[in-house]
Amino acid sequence: MAALRGGVGLPETRKLLLEYETEEVGRLVKKNSKEKKALVKAFSDSSDIVRERALIASVDAADPTLVTDITKALGDDVADVRIAAAQALAFYSQPVTVPNMLESLKDENTWVRSHCAAGLSKLLNGPTWARISEDDVDKILNGFPEMTEEEVDVLLKRIKMKPDAIDRLRAWQTEDFEIEVDVSSLVDELEGRPILLSEEALEPITKGTPSTSDE
Numbered sequence: 275m276a277a278l279r280g281g282v283g284l285p286e287t288r289k290l291l292l293e294y295e296t297e298e299v300g301r302l303v304k305k306n307s308k309e310k311k312a313l314v315k316a317f318s319d320s321s322d323i324v325r326e327r328a329l330i331a332s333v334d335a336a337d338p339t340l341v342t343d344i345t346k347a348l349g350d351d352v353a354d355v356r357i358a359a360a361q362a363l364a365f366y367s368q369p370v371t372v373p374n375m376l377e378s379l380k381d382e383n384t385w386v387r388s389h390c391a392a393g394l395s396k397l398l399n400g401p402t403w404a405r406i407s408e409d410d411v412d413k414i415l416n417g418f419p420e421m422t423e424e425e426v427d428v429l430l431k432r433i434k435m436k437p438d439a440i441d442r443l444r445a446w447q448t449e450d451f452e453i454e455v456d457v458s459s460l461v462d463e464l465e466g467r468p469i470l471l472s473e474e475a476l477e478p479i480t481k482g483t484p485s486t487s488d489e
Contacts, residue, residue, distance in 0.1 A: 287312040288319065291327040300334025310335070314343045322352040329358035338366045338455045345374040353383045360386045364393030366460070369446050369453040372397060376415045380408055398443055400436040417447055 287309060290299050302309040313335065316328035329347055332340050340362075347359035360378060363371050375390040391403035410433060413419070418426045430440050446453060 288324055291324050296327055296331040297334045299331040303335035317343055317347050322355055325355045326358045329362050332362045333365050338368055338457050338460055341366050341368045341371050345371055348374055348378050357385045360389035364389045367393055367396040368455055370451055373451050376411055379411050398439040400439050401433040406433055
């Protein structure tokens with residue numbers, strides 16, 4: 275475990291996270307912009323425990339504008355931190371994070387891939403994202419390089435993307451996914467308690483194709 279060193283500007287937030295008071299941190303973030311800054315700082319704390327719990331608290335904060343900072347944690351060296359980041363992104367389901375979730379479909383960890391697949395399914399319905407090959411993921415991620423419109427249509431139909439999702443994807447690609455965070459989209463989610471998907475709720479998936487073993 276990483277050394278537990280207090281950081282400038284977040285000792286109290288850090289203490290709460292070490293005590294697993296993530297809901298309390300989320301409540302404080304809703305009330306105070308300084309607490310939000312402290313939470314974001316905790317995403318890159320020296321302790322992986324603090325980083326993971328800070329990302330869990332980001333869901334309790336119910337603030338979609340956090341997603342840009344959350345995406346950075348998908349590159350963390352610790353799997354549990356990446357899993358927490360993927361869970362948060364799946365909860366917020368913001369179009370601006372589609373490239374990040376697509377990239378993380380190639381993560382070595384099953385649960386990172388599973389949560390990103392769940393998040394993508396909320397934004398681009400139709401495909402079973404957990405089962406899309408890495409080759410197809412790369413083609414989508416890179417904007418269908420050197421492919422004709424007909425070839426693109428064939429690919430998207432093959433992975434069973436719905437027509438409305440195809441329209442959204444192409445529109446977002448045109449804007450390079452620089453889509454403004456939609457705060458209002460969280461209203462439906464907040465009608466129920468935010469749920470971090472359990473192992474039972476997520477079908478274990480394999481990297482690339484169903485026949486490939488994980489790790």
